[in-house]
Each structure stands twice: as structure tokens, then as C-alpha cells.
Amino acid sequence: MKYDSVIINGKIVMPDKVFEGELAIKNGKVAAIGKKFSTETEQVIDAEGQFILPGMVDAHVHINEPGRSDWEDYHTGSQALAAGGTTSMVVMPLNALPARTTASEFNRHRAIAEGKSYIDFALYGGLVPGNLDEIPKLAAAGAAGYKAFMATTGTDIPGDFKNVDDYELYRGMQAIQKTGLRLSLHAENPVLTDRFAEEKIANHRTKIQDYIDSRPPMVEVEAVLRALYFAKMTGCKLHFVHLSTGEAVEKVQEAQAQGQDVTCETCVHYLTLDTDDFQNIGPLAKCSPVLRTKDVQAQLWKKVQEGALNAVTSDHSPAPASMKANPNDNIFDVWGGISGAQNNVDLFYDVAVKSKRLTILQFVQLIAAGPADLFGLKSKGSLEVGKDADIIFLDPNQNYTLSNDDLYYKNKFSAYEGFEIHDRITRTILRGKTIFTLKNGFTTEADGKFLLNQKVKGETAHANNTDTKQTIHN
């Protein structure tokens, strides 16, 4: 038989059009897209009129293994992502313990994920105070890019991820520039946010609104401007994670117009939830940057519609229930991070495509092609002949109310519990193999592969990586 399998009766969302036809798969790749291949295979998959999309590439995921596996591990986290329609993830270097800030930790984390992840994955390395010597080694080990915090983060626990100050950021950019990789930043001014929070706490003002007021849009915009200037001085390629304001996106656009290589993302929650939702949902919706008012959110949406953002991500940031509880009625004590990656695709489809803010082509650009391009995942991100057959089925006519029983997370709660969602992921295919169906759940073993950034300047950064086997998809 010519093909391993053929998907029929689907609306295939290609980069430039939606095509009603058939998609043939051979050796894990998209082998053909056209009218009639179903006689050339023994395995026909009937999509019954659903959308056939490229699997999401979630460029911002926190997995807490090793060290904090009770928060989320590679098994649970990757299953949640796969069930929600994500087939590749770029995993942040923090919230595991020790954090991934050395090449030896990088190799250890990679080996753990290789046995447990249900989806393909790339790994960030971290830039933290004191690890400049590790920057080139992380590149050689296969880091997709680097992450640093301008905002305050971390604990006093040895090995936990720490934010950089301006000096450490500047020196870090100089080192990272030499690798050709991109530095991703959490951009908020830590002096302002910390002092604003101190003021609130000193005055016994510890409600949700007080937390919102302690992280105003200006703390993000100022940090973005400062980082852009440092990047201009050092030539470092930048990416801003989870921008929450249209104003910050505009600063990125201005730098791009002046020739700087800078990109940015926002997250599903900044586009679906606002400050009123934070009040209603409570601590489960605490994150930083904080959720924004409807007005600020509208400006961000405008930027998304303009095509100014490279990706929409989850910033899936799980924690045990006890850390999201608020027994002392002090929101400042609650862990900041939204657990929500399982609903990346269906929720975002709802607010983007169903609500007619974006076309389905813009939608797949933001969840798949854009992030794949950002991190040089050349085999991922679109349904084209020769690319990996990472495919999801989205039923645009299936309504459901999200219940915690639906969740695959280690800690089965979500900021979105009880949400009425008007579409649903019914099948996830990774490199040609169905790994999840809504009907039967997971029926295969974990087979996620490590992905390299194939877009490094000069392509030399990984050249010395001989001690670890590499998975390169062309």
C-alpha cells in the first residue's frame, strides 16, 4: 500500500487555505494532500467533517520534573497538552528543581522527558545570576533558547531559578548573542512590583484588586523598553513571553521597524480572561503579569488581529492545590501561575475564530506555524507535504462544560473549570500515529522526541553535541 493512513472527510487547514479533501500519511510525514487517496491505504480515518489542524506548538510550558513532580511531571503535563491538541512543547527551564541552568541539568532533564513525554519537546536553558559559563554549553547541549526573569522570582532553595538584575541581563545578552539563540524575557520591573506589593501588605490591603494594582501595565512596558535597549546595544535576539498589553507589543513593533530581531507572544488567558474574571474565579486566576481590564485586553486583541504577535502560548504553570488556596485572605501569598494548557486550542478557538476576531488561518499561524518558526522547529507547525504528520481534529459543533474530571494534569483543577466551551479536540496524531482520542483516551506508550532549534545563526551552536543522540526532523 502506498500510504500508512489517510484522513478523509476533513476540512484541512493549510497555511493559505482550508481544503476539503484527503490527507495521506507515510512514515510519520504528511505525504500528500489532495482529492482521493483512500484506496491507497488500509487505514482510513474518517474526520466526519471536522477541522484538520496542525497540532499546536505550545512555546511556553512549565513542567516541574525533576524536583517538583508533585506539581506536574512529563507524563501528566504532556498528556494534558496532547488531549487538548498540542503536539510539541517548548519547556521552560524553571520550576523544576534544580532549574535547567547548566548543561548537565539540561541533559538530565532531557533524558527524563524522553521516556515520559507523549508529545515532542524542545527545552529552554536558563540565564540566571552566575551561570554565564554555562551559556555556550547549554547551546551545545541543544537548548532551543534562553529564558530570564526581569521580574522577581525564585525561592531560597538551592538550585531554584533566580531573576537577573540589569548587570546580569546585559552580560547575559552579550554571552547569548554569541550563540545565535534567542533570549526570552519575563519583562516586569521588579523594583516597582516589589515595592508596590510591600506598600499594599503594610497597609493590610491584600485583596485581588490590590494585587492587580501592584502590577500595572507600566511595569511591563518599562521593562520591555529597557530590555530592547540592552538588546540593541548587544545585538542579542529577543523574545518577550506573555505580553499582556497592546502598548508593550507596540514597543516591540517599533524596535522591529528599526531593524531589531525581536519577537513576542501572549497567552490564551490574557485573551480570554480579564480582571472581572479574576475576581470571579479567585486565586486560580492569579498570574503575572496580572490579568488586565477589558480596555487593556481590547488593545492587546487589536495587536493580535494586526498580526503583531508571533505566538499564542499557554504559560501552563501548575502548582499543588494548597499553593493556590488563600487561607489568610492574602492574595500576595498565593502561587502565581495559571494551569490551563489542556484548553489552549478549544478555548482560544472559541474566543478567536467562533467570535470572528481571527480567521482560522490566522488562528493556526498563532498556535502552530508562528511558534514553530520562532524556535526553529522546521518539521512542525503546518500541514504541508514533507512536514511531520502532527495533526489534530477539532469539532466546531461540540459544546461541553469543562469539568475537573476532564483534566489530565497532576493536580486536577483549572482556572477554566465550569467554562462552557463550544468546540472540542477529538483526536491527536503525533508523527502519523494516533496518540489520543476523546472516546478512548491514551492508547499508546509515550513517544515524545527531543527537538532541536534548526534556525541557529550559522548553525554552529550544536556542532559539538556528539555525546547525545539528536533527533532531527527535516
Ligand SMILES: [Zn+2]
Ligand atoms: Zn512562564
